[in-house]
Structures are given as structure tokens and as C-alpha cells.
Amino acid sequence: MQNSFNNFSSWVQKKKILINFNKQEQVYTLFDWKGNSEKENETPVILIPGLMGGSEIFFKQMLSLCPKGYRLISVESPPFKTFDDWILAMNVFLDEYRIKKAHFVGESFGGFLILKFAEIYPERVCSLFLSNTFMKTKYFENLKSRVSFSIRPTFVLKRSMLKLIPDKELPGPIIDSIDFMVDQIESQTRDSIVSLLQLITHTKTVHPEKLKPKNITFLHALDGHIYTQEMIEETKKFFPNSKHADIDLGGDFSFLGNSQEFNLFLTVHLRKFGYDPVRDSLIENDQIKKEKRSKKKKDQNNSNTNLNENENENENENENKNENENEDEKEIKIEDEKEKENSNSNSDSNSNSDSDK
Structure with a gap:
């Protein structure tokens, strides 16, 4: 897996985008790969990481889909203390990056964040593809303690996150995905970890009535440890009219642990909304x-x-x-x-x- 990531890093340059928010400069880091698409105004797919890792974690999706013509943008947000700031700043970022609307892919807490964004800015969302996403932050209350995150030592913060990862015998691909994510946690900045822990331990709930359920696909890994069966059942209860896809193997990081099925379900989801560069290319070639x-x-x-x-x-x-x-x-x-x-x-x-x- 590391060799594939090294290849990706050598092919796609990491970018930094500055925005002015609340009279301060905020920096978004991202990977933007247009692949072989020749359409300048193609609606992109924006990928939002979860509690662990940054914009690098979706490299397998980019390696697989971008050469076929998809435009994928993996975005890591700067640290924010409140959900409102995260949502408002994401809207400013889209303006700054000249994106009117996009398909969004959210992993775990990233999916929760993008659901909250879609509640406020539905006009900027073409569709949502959410993997191992939960409906309430109450499941992470055990991360709280009497000591504020902001004054805890960095190694203690990282240890809090690592405790969420299972320590047991697992299939090879799942172990590889965990090893990669552990490296990503080690490389995360202190400010980023503090911000994410503060957000995920705030009591928040998704409001389905503010969203378009038929525009959402949920992917559930049935062998997850962080992502429990209770979370899956609650998600299906919140969104009975959305598309729900279950995979037996994937773990807590199915975008890495079972990237083939993850990518397959993602392309099927996008095709439903008319985004299929492979088909468009075949039609174009046939027309030629x-x-x-x-x-x-x-x-x-x-x-x-x-x-x-x-x-x-x-x-x-x-x-x-x-x-x-x-x-x-x-x-x-x-x-x-x-x-x-x-x-x-x-x-x-x-x-x-x-x-x-």
C-alpha cells in the first residue's frame, strides 16, 4: 500500500488554498486530480476525511477513478472549534476554489460534517456518498475527560484516537489499512487533532427533514469496530428512502481495506446522477x-x-x-x-x- 501511495504522491501535487474567514487566513490542503477529463466545467467529487488522517487517505480512489475521467478533490479542512465555523468556511472555500456545486464523499465523521453542511447549503450539493457515517455524536462522548483537549499533551491526544482502532487479528487488507491510518494519525498536527476531537464530542444530531434522501447513498461495512451495528441501524432508520449498501469486508477504513467495492459503489452512485466519464467517452468515440x-x-x-x-x-x-x-x-x-x-x-x-x- 505504501508503494501505491508513494506513486500517487509523485504524480499529484498537494495544494494549499488560502481563504479569509472571520478576519483570519485559513489554509485548506488538498489533492485535485482531473485525470484525462477535457471538460473544464465538470462537476467534481469532493472527498472529506473523518476523524483520522488528512487529504492523503483517499489516494486509492484517485488512482482508480481519475485516469477514467473523474475529477476528484480530496480536501482537508483547517482546524475549527465549532460546527458553524466548519460549515461556513467550507462554503467560502467552494467560492474561493470556484466550485458552484459538487458531489461529496464523506468518510465516518467526514460524512457527518458534510451532512450538516448540506442542511445549510443544499444548493451546493449534487449528491452525497457516505461511508461508515453515523447520525449522532453521542457515540464519541467517551473521548471526553475533565482535562480540556487544548491542554492535553499531543501524545495523549493521539493515544485517544488510536484507542478507537481494534487491536485483534484481522484479514490482511484490513491490517494494511489500519497500519496506513496509524501513520496518518502520527503525521496529523496537534491543532487538527484538537479541533476534530472538540467537534466530535459536541452533542449534535443529523436532521433528515432538511436533506434530500434520494440523493444520498450510505455504504456500511459490516465488520467495523468503531462503526457499530447500532450506528448502521440508526442510519437506516433516519434515512429509509436513501440507498443503503452493505459490504461484508472493509473494516473501519473501507476506502482502503476494500477499495474495489468502495470504488464500485461510488461509480454506481455517481452514474445515477449522470456523472459517468467512461460512458461519455464511449459515446463521444462512437459519435466520432x-x-x-x-x-x-x-x-x-x-x-x-x-x-x-x-x-x-x-x-x-x-x-x-x-x-x-x-x-x-x-x-x-x-x-x-x-x-x-x-x-x-x-x-x-x-x-x-x-x-x-
């Missing part, structure tokens, strides 16, 4: 082929028309030639007849002369 065939047929018709015109011209020339030849023959015949008459006339004249004598 049809245009080429039509042009070839037109050229052949023009060639046949020119050939017929040449044949007609040749026939006309032959007819004219025959007419000229006939005229010449007539003139010659007339001349011959005239000469014959003259000859007869002379003969008669001579005959009369002899008779007189």
Missing part, C-alpha cells in the same frame, strides 16, 4: 466514428457524382464528335455529288459539240 463514416460516405458519393459527371461529359463529347463526323460526311457526300454533276454536265457538253461538227 459515426461522423467519420458519414464523411467517408459523403466523399464516396461526391466521388461517384464526379465520376458520373465525367462520364456524361465524355458521352457528350462523343455525341458531338459523332455529329461533327456526320456533318463532315454529309459535306463530303454533297461535294462528291456536286463533282459528279459537274462531270456529267461537262460530258454532255462535249457530246453536243461533237454532234454539231
